Amino acid sequence: MKTLLATTLLVLSLVAAPLQAQEDTIRVGMSGQYFPFTFVEQDTLKGFEVDVMNAVAKEMGREVEYQTAAFSGLFGMLGAGRIDTVANQITITEERQKAYTFSEPYVYDGAQVVIKQGNEDINGVEDLKGKTVAVNLGSNFEALLRNLPYADEIDIKTYDSNIERDTALGRVDAFVMDRVSASQIIKEKPLPLELAGPTFSQITNAYPFKDTEEGRALRDEVNAALSALRDKGTLREISEEWFGTDITAP
Amino acid sequence: MGALDVDYMLGLVPVLLGYLPLTLQLASLGMVLALILACLFAVIRVLRIPVLNQFTIVFISFFRGTPLLVQLFLFYYGLPQLFSALTVIDGITATIMGLTMHFSAYMAESIRAAIVGVDRSQTEAALSIGMTNGQLMRRIILPQATRVALPTLMNYFIDMIKATSLAFTLGVTELMGATQKEASGSFLYFEAFIVAAVMYWIVVEMLSWLQSNLESRLNKAYSR
Numbered sequence: 001m002k003t004l005l006a007t008t009l010l011v012l013s014l015v016a017a018p019l020q021a022q023e024d025t026i027r028v029g030m031s032g033q034y035f036p037f038t039f040v041e042q043d044t045l046k047g048f049e050v051d052v053m054n055a056v057a058k059e060m061g062r063e064v065e066y067q068t069a070a071f072s073g074l075f076g077m078l079g080a081g082r083i084d085t086v087a088n089q090i091t092i093t094e095e096r097q098k099a100y101t102f103s104e105p106y107v108y109d110g111a112q113v114v115i116k117q118g119n120e121d122i123n124g125v126e127d128l129k130g131k132t133v134a135v136n137l138g139s140n141f142e143a144l145l146r147n148l149p150y151a152d153e154i155d156i157k158t159y160d161s162n163i164e165r166d167t168a169l170g171r172v173d174a175f176v177m178d179r180v181s182a183s184q185i186i187k188e189k190p191l192p193l194e195l196a197g198p199t200f201s202q203i204t205n206a207y208p209f210k211d212t213e214e215g216r217a218l219r220d221e222v223n224a225a226l227s228a229l230r231d232k233g234t235l236r237e238i239s240e241e242w243f244g245t246d247i248t249a250p
Numbered sequence: 251m252g253a254l255d256v257d258y259m260l261g262l263v264p265v266l267l268g269y270l271p272l273t274l275q276l277a278s279l280g281m282v283l284a285l286i287l288a289c290l291f292a293v294i295r296v297l298r299i300p301v302l303n304q305f306t307i308v309f310i311s312f313f314r315g316t317p318l319l320v321q322l323f324l325f326y327y328g329l330p331q332l333f334s335a336l337t338v339i340d341g342i343t344a345t346i347m348g349l350t351m352h353f354s355a356y357m358a359e360s361i362r363a364a365i366v367g368v369d370r371s372q373t374e375a376a377l378s379i380g381m382t383n384g385q386l387m388r389r390i391i392l393p394q395a396t397r398v399a400l401p402t403l404m405n406y407f408i409d410m411i412k413a414t415s416l417a418f419t420l421g422v423t424e425l426m427g428a429t430q431k432e433a434s435g436s437f438l439y440f441e442a443f444i445v446a447a448v449m450y451w452i453v454v455e456m457l458s459w460l461q462s463n464l465e466s467r468l469n470k471a472y473s474r
Contacts, residue, residue, distance in 0.1 A: 029421075032431040039435035043265045043428070046435075068431065069341075069421030073327070077421065080330040080337050161434050189437040 025063045026218070028053055029083035032068035033161045036184045036242055037089050040068075048242040049087040052106065055234050059225035070160045072138040078210060084218055085207045089178060091140035092204050100208035101215060103222045106235060107206075108250045110199025111144050112179040116167055117192040122174055124197025129153045131173040134163040141176045144201050168192055178203065180247050204250075259441045262432060266445055269428040274453070276342070276424060277411040280349030284357055284410075285403070287350060291358035296365050306358070313355035319416055322348040326420045341420035349413060353406050360402040364395035397468045404461040408454050425449060 030038040030049055038047040045066055057064040067083055074086045078100070089109075092102050113133075115122045122131065129150050135142045137158035145156050159166070163175040168191040179199050186193050207222055209215035229235050235248040291310065294302045313321065326344035329336040339347070368391045376386045418427030425446055433442035 033434035035435055035437075040428075040431035041435050042261065042432075043268065067421055068423060068427075070419050073419065073421060076327045080327070081334070082337060082340070082421075161430065162439070164437070165439060185437075191437055 024061070025065050026057055026060070026085070027065045027067060027083045029067050029069060029074045029077050029086045030088045031071040031074065031161070033071070034088060035181060035189070037181055038068075038087070048238060049089070051238045051242070052229075052235065053087045055229055055238065056222060056225045059228055060221055071136055072160055075138065075208075078208060081210070084215075085209050085222070087207060089181075089205045090208050092206050093140055093143060095143065096208060099211070101211045101219055103207040103209070103219050104226055105204035105206045106226055107180075107204070107247050109178040109180050109203050109205065109247060111141055111176060111201040111203060112182045112199050113174050113176055113196040114164075114167060114182045114186075114193050115174045115196045116170055117194050119173065119194075119196075122196045125176075125200040126150075127196070128174060131155065132157060132171075134159055134166050134172040134175040136160070136163060136177075140203060141178075145176060164189075164191055164193065180243055184243060255438055255441050258436065258438055259445050262442060262445050265432065266425060266428055266449060269423065269425045270449060270453070272422075273411065273414050273425045276345055276349065276414040276417060276422075277407065280346050280353065280410055280414075281407050283346070283350040284354040284406075287354035288357035288361050291354065292361035292365060295358065295362050309351075310355040310358055313351050314359075318348060318352045318413055319419065321352055322416060322420060341417060341422040344420055345414065345417040345422055349410055352413075353410055357403060357406055360406075361395065361399050364399035365391055367398055368394045397465075397472070400465060400468065401461065404457065408457055411453060411457075412450060 030045075032038050032040050032045055034047075034049075036047055038045065038049045040046070045068070050066070053064055053066075067077070069077060071088060074083075074088060077083045078086055085103075089107060090096070090102075092105065096102075113122065113125050113128065121127060125148070128145075128148075130153055132155040133145060134157050135145055137160055142156065142158060145151060145154060148154070157166075157172055163172075163177070164185055166172050167175045174196065179195070182193075182195060185191065186195070207219070209219045209222075226235070230248070236246045239246045239248045291306045294306050322344060325339060325347050326341060329339060372390055373386060376390050381389070414424055415426035417424050418430060423431070429442050429446040433439045436442065
């Protein structure tokens with residue numbers, strides 16, 4: 001009975017914890033499931049996004065509070081004011097610009113088709129006709145696929161995570177993601193995958209904010225920090241550490 | 251057939267154990283609240299209290315008739331859209347709300363059945379010797395109903411522990427969420443999920459043992 005009471009009190013205290021973040025904290029959402037941008041190892045949140053956001057927050061003189069959730073839930077959290085921005089390789093698109101305001105881009109990348117090693121049938125995006133392709137739900141890559149002129153001939157399967165796995169297992173013929181992390185997964189992880197053809201769409205990624213007075217003020221603050229970090233060479237350093245190349249400049 | 255990375259699995263055990271308390275807290279709190287709610291519903295249904303009875307019937311019908319995941323998304327993503335003040339419902343709160351309402355709907359029916367299952371002649375006997383309704387419930391019906399309902403309620407609790415794994419979709423990192431994140435960083439899916447599966451399994455086994463202990467204690471009065 002005592003433990004039950006203690007548990008109840010503990011949970012109640014958790015539930016009652018103040019949701020309104022401190023003035024000087026920036027609340028950042030990420031999936032924690034997008035190697036090597038945001039991932040977890042031995043309970044520690046790591047990745048390019050974490051390093052960049054830590055540097056940005058330090059530059060702004062703020063604390064960072066990370067909140068992880070499934071990718072498809074992140075924009076819902078941003079819209080509901082549960083987080084201030086998303087650090088998850090969010091690509092700037094017309095659709096999203098209608099709903100959010102974006103910081104300056106801090107990653108320049110391309111969309112990439114990835115296949116199981118030894119798959120001779122697919123050598124680029126035009127070979128996806130009649131194939132089953134995995135993509136992250138709500139991601140820009142899903143939109144890119146759906147906007148292809150022959151989209152109705154592709155069987156698009158949306159996932160919240162683990163698209164690399166299903167491709168390696170041969171359950172789907174290919175997945176579409178950004179070139180940078182796809183290359184990194186192929187290099188470092190035990191999955192039999194390979195890139196198929198060149199990138200088929202250039203993408204620029206930035207931090208989305210709510211299009212409100214507060215959101216725009218925070219965006220300007222983040223922009224100032226990003227350009228300071230760019231001038232210092234910090235962005236380039238972080239990128240080279242993770243990818244061996246600079247993906248933070250066009 | 252690849253080899254299993256045993257070192258990785260062993261390294262994961264302490265990490266994932268750290269998330270077990272949250273899983274158990276979500277389930278315990280959900281269970282306590284669901285029990286309270288379910289008892290209320292059961293009494294309302296047994297006594298057929300007007301208006302409340304109709305409300306309870308609709309409530310139970312809705313929460314039994316829709317998937318738990320849909321309910322969680324309604325509380326967490328849906329309500330704040332209608333009433334912006336409801337952003338105060340964070341992932342943990344929404345999970346506990348969802349578990350409470352979903353499982354109380356099921357439990358209300360099994361508690362009601364247990365109460366109704368106590369033979370009517372006992373009620374008549376109790377009332378004829380001048381017991382009040384409250385005394386009748388406390389002394390005659392509930393002790394017997396508890397014994398009947400216990401196995402079913404325990405089953406719901408076990409179900410609830412496993413249902414907490416849906417909380418990850420609301421951004422709550424409990425045991426399943428932590429496992430999913432570790433797995434998508436290492437790409438060692440089998441290793442990660444088998445460790446989590448065994449943890450859930452051990453917890454449920456411990457509860458089953460507790461249940462049989464409780465049952466034999468409750469049955470003492472009835473054994474001949």
